[in-house]
Amino acid sequence: MATRSDVARMANVSESTVSYVLSGVRPISSEVRQRVEAAMKELSYTPHAFGRGLASKRTGILAVHYPVGERGITLTALEYIVAATEQARRQGSHLLLWTGPIDDLDELRRLTGQGLVDGVLLMEIWAHDERVNVLETAHVPFVLIGRTENPQTASYVDADFVSMGRQAIRHVVGLGHEVVAFVSQSAAPSERGYGPTDRVERAVRAEASAAGVRLVTVSARTTMRSGQAAFAEIMSQRPDTTAILGMNEQALVGVMNAAAGAGCAIPDDLTVVSLCIGAGTAAELTIPAMTTVAPRGEVIGALAIDHLLAIIDDRAAGPLQDLVDSELISRGSSGPARRRARDR
Amino acid sequence: MATRSDVARMANVSESTVSYVLSGVRPISSEVRQRVEAAMKELSYTPHAFGRGLASKRTGILAVHYPVGERGITLTALEYIVAATEQARRQGSHLLLWTGPIDDLDELRRLTGQGLVDGVLLMEIWAHDERVNVLETAHVPFVLIGRTENPQTASYVDADFVSMGRQAIRHVVGLGHEVVAFVSQSAAPSERGYGPTDRVERAVRAEASAAGVRLVTVSARTTMRSGQAAFAEIMSQRPDTTAILGMNEQALVGVMNAAAGAGCAIPDDLTVVSLCIGAGTAAELTIPAMTTVAPRGEVIGALAIDHLLAIIDDRAAGPLQDLVDSELISRGSSGPARRRARDR
DNA sequence: TTGAAAGCGCTAACAC
DNA sequence: GTGTTAGCGCTTTCAA
Numbered sequence: 001m002a003t004r005s006d007v008a009r010m011a012n013v014s015e016s017t018v019s020y021v022l023s024g025v026r027p028i029s030s031e032v033r034q035r036v037e038a039a040m041k042e043l044s045y046t047p048h049a050f051g052r053g054l055a056s057k058r059t060g061i062l063a064v065h066y067p068v069g070e071r072g073i074t075l076t077a078l079e080y081i082v083a084a085t086e087q088a089r090r091q092g093s094h095l096l097l098w099t100g101p102i103d104d105l106d107e108l109r110r111l112t113g114q115g116l117v118d119g120v121l122l123m124e125i126w127a128h129d130e131r132v133n134v135l136e137t138a139h140v141p142f143v144l145i146g147r148t149e150n151p152q153t154a155s156y157v158d159a160d161f162v163s164m165g166r167q168a169i170r171h172v173v174g175l176g177h178e179v180v181a182f183v184s185q186s187a188a189p190s191e192r193g194y195g196p197t198d199r200v201e202r203a204v205r206a207e208a209s210a211a212g213v214r215l216v217t218v219s220a221r222t223t224m225r226s227g228q229a230a231f232a233e234i235m236s237q238r239p240d241t242t243a244i245l246g247m248n249e250q251a252l253v254g255v256m257n258a259a260a261g262a263g264c265a266i267p268d269d270l271t272v273v274s275l276c277i278g279a280g281t282a283a284e285l286t287i288p289a290m291t292t293v294a295p296r297g298e299v300i301g302a303l304a305i306d307h308l309l310a311i312i313d314d315r316a317a318g319p320l321q322d323l324v325d326s327e328l329i330s331r332g333s334s335g336p337a338r339r340r341a342r343d344r
Numbered sequence: 345m346a347t348r349s350d351v352a353r354m355a356n357v358s359e360s361t362v363s364y365v366l367s368g369v370r371p372i373s374s375e376v377r378q379r380v381e382a383a384m385k386e387l388s389y390t391p392h393a394f395g396r397g398l399a400s401k402r403t404g405i406l407a408v409h410y411p412v413g414e415r416g417i418t419l420t421a422l423e424y425i426v427a428a429t430e431q432a433r434r435q436g437s438h439l440l441l442w443t444g445p446i447d448d449l450d451e452l453r454r455l456t457g458q459g460l461v462d463g464v465l466l467m468e469i470w471a472h473d474e475r476v477n478v479l480e481t482a483h484v485p486f487v488l489i490g491r492t493e494n495p496q497t498a499s500y501v502d503a504d505f506v507s508m509g510r511q512a513i514r515h516v517v518g519l520g521h522e523v524v525a526f527v528s529q530s531a532a533p534s535e536r537g538y539g540p541t542d543r544v545e546r547a548v549r550a551e552a553s554a555a556g557v558r559l560v561t562v563s564a565r566t567t568m569r570s571g572q573a574a575f576a577e578i579m580s581q582r583p584d585t586t587a588i589l590g591m592n593e594q595a596l597v598g599v600m601n602a603a604a605g606a607g608c609a610i611p612d613d614l615t616v617v618s619l620c621i622g623a624g625t626a627a628e629l630t631i632p633a634m635t636t637v638a639p640r641g642e643v644i645g646a647l648a649i650d651h652l653l654a655i656i657d658d659r660a661a662g663p664l665q666d667l668v669d670s671e672l673i674s675r676g677s678s679g680p681a682r683r684r685a686r687d688r
Numbered sequence: 689t690t691g692a693a694a695g696c697g698c699t700a701a702c703a704c
Numbered sequence: 705g706t707g708t709t710a711g712c713g714c715t716t717t718c719a720a
Contacts, residue, residue: 018714052715054698082412114392224628284594285626347698359707360708363700391697392697393697395699401699
């Protein structure tokens with residue numbers, strides 16, 4: 001591998017001149033520039049990342065922490081990560097993936113203490129997330145994908161769950177539905193302190209009451225069986241329910257299945273809308289495919305990287321905080337409310 | 345951040361002694377060792393990765409290239425990546441994720457030319473994969489997850505697709521099935537040169553004929569609708585089919601759906617087995633859940649990292665080539681063949 | 689407009 | 705068993 005001094009020798013200039021040609025912070029005569037560029041091409045010279053990193057205090061490496069844990073990784077989360085990777089690359093940085101436990105703060109300290117990374121992206125943020133403190137005291141630039149309960153000066157990019165609930169309710173209201181059920185997610189121990197589910201639920205409630213629709217809420221675990229039970233419960237509580245929302249895909253698959261079993265056609269007799277906060281994989285696998293309201297992962301991931309780089313480059317005045325609108329994708333599972341329901 | 349010289353000063357030793365305490369390649373008196381360790385703790389010293397990297401020619405960073413492309417990323421692939429990340433961490437290395445196009449060889453050259461990474465893991469290997477040449481001529485250690493048509497001296501870890509086909513056939517044969525259908529995956533343009541689908545299909549064919557079962561093959565695209573059509577086609581060709589295998593999840597969901605529609609109960613009337621080469625997400629979302637034969641992603645990912653580190657450390661005599669057995673997970677979609685089928 | 693030289697934090701001979 | 709020192713490849717002041 002050619003080094004800067006090889007290039008300098010070949011171009012008959014000093015070593016520093018080569019650097020300045022590359023960085024462009026100093027005027028260079030076009031004659032010298034040409035010689036240097038020719039030499040670089042000739043030797044197919046690529047600056048050495050570690051040499052540069054040592055000297056410049058900038059490594060060009062960002063890390064993303066996605067604690068895989070028991071929940072496993074979801075396709076939605078993956079979308080964020082891929083988007084972040086691509087945006088980082090576009091901006092000339094590399095992205096390092098770390099999947100260790102969320103509470104392994106020592107490892108986080110070690111990772112940042114090594115001076116390996118310029119900044120960190122944090123995912124799966126808890127309401128009270130210790131990682132924030134660790135990074136703040138270590139003075140390591142970071143951006144949350146998600147939010148703590150009180151982000152204060154922390155920079156974040158998050159899906160706008162309020163608008164997510166609003167979009168879902170407005171969608172069904174626009175289709176004429178008046179009695180709507182919400183399948184909420186019963187909190188597993190591992191969910192404690194994880195905010196999105198609560199936010200979505202509150203938003204759905206608020207928007208439903210603002211729109212004057214009757215909302216019945218039942219809760220289900222993340223299994224199909226539980227969704228089947230939820231459907232039965234809904235129908236016994238409010239047989240006139242014409243639309244079911246939920247943010248728990250597996251349960252919604254169970255709901256659709258139970259509906260079919262009960263002779264209830266989708267979307268003719270029943271509308272189903274999935275609010276994706278996590279998985280995002282079942283929508284295309286049901287018959288009919290599920291209408292979803294889902295975060296725009298590619299926007300969130302890329303924006304988080306932009307913010308992180310802005311902070312690293314000291315271009316950010318205060319904390320950078322953004323909520324990104326979700327996207328409604330109307331597939332086959334939602335349609336106009338039945339006459340019958342209206343006539344009632 | 346404390347540096348090595350801070351530690352040396354505090355412990356009243358030379359700077360190199362600090363290094364040797366850390367690396368252990370030189371005998372150190374216990375008295376000195378204690379002083380040094382105390383100083384390191386006191387200053388909460390973490391060796392600087394870039395300093396070490398520059399001096400030692402070892403960066404402690406590995407890269408994994410997963411070309412996301414149009415196919416998107418699958419959960420199976422993700423399992424490999426997460427397993428690799430965790431194994432790398434366990435071995436004291438970091439893993440950098442790169443998702444650029446498979447044919448962006450210049451970017452690959454740049455990545456490795458920067459001296460950033462010690463080695464590379466390649467995923468989604470094509471039959472003729474240019475990346476192999478690029479890395480070989482650049483003398484960058486690498487390991488394939490998958491195989492080229494002729495891997496020769498390249499190290500790889502791959503799922504054993506022959507055993508995968510064999511396991512699936514043996515499973516249904518063991519359950520008494522004698523007429524079996526195989527839903528093959530019609531090759532999309534983006535699949536050209538991607539080997540696993542072919543390997544599985546050949547293995548299924550060979551094992552079926554060895555076991556003396558009748559095998560009818562139909563092909564389907566990766567959609568439910570296509571799977572529904574495939575079911576119809578199978579039933580018109582061989583109405584006595586009692587088991588359907590496939591490696592295309594979406595199509596299998598369609599098959600199960602069409603079967604239900606035709607009054608065909610699973611697993612009582614029909615057994616369905618999914619050979620997972622890619623997605624691996626639908627199995628838990630059908631009713632009943634699908635029996636699968638799937639690669640052991642956590643084994644493959646970890647083994648690939650071990651091999652890569654062995655090559656980097658020059659511990660590998662020749663190419664390291666491994667096939668990893670798949671795992672049959674019997675869920676609800678497979679069961680004994682109906683009497684009726686046997687009586688025939 | 690260009691060159692010289694002092695580091696960045698660490699490793700690994702080479703001395704003693 | 706321990707210290708000294710010459711780099712690793714690059715950036716960036718300071719001089720010219």
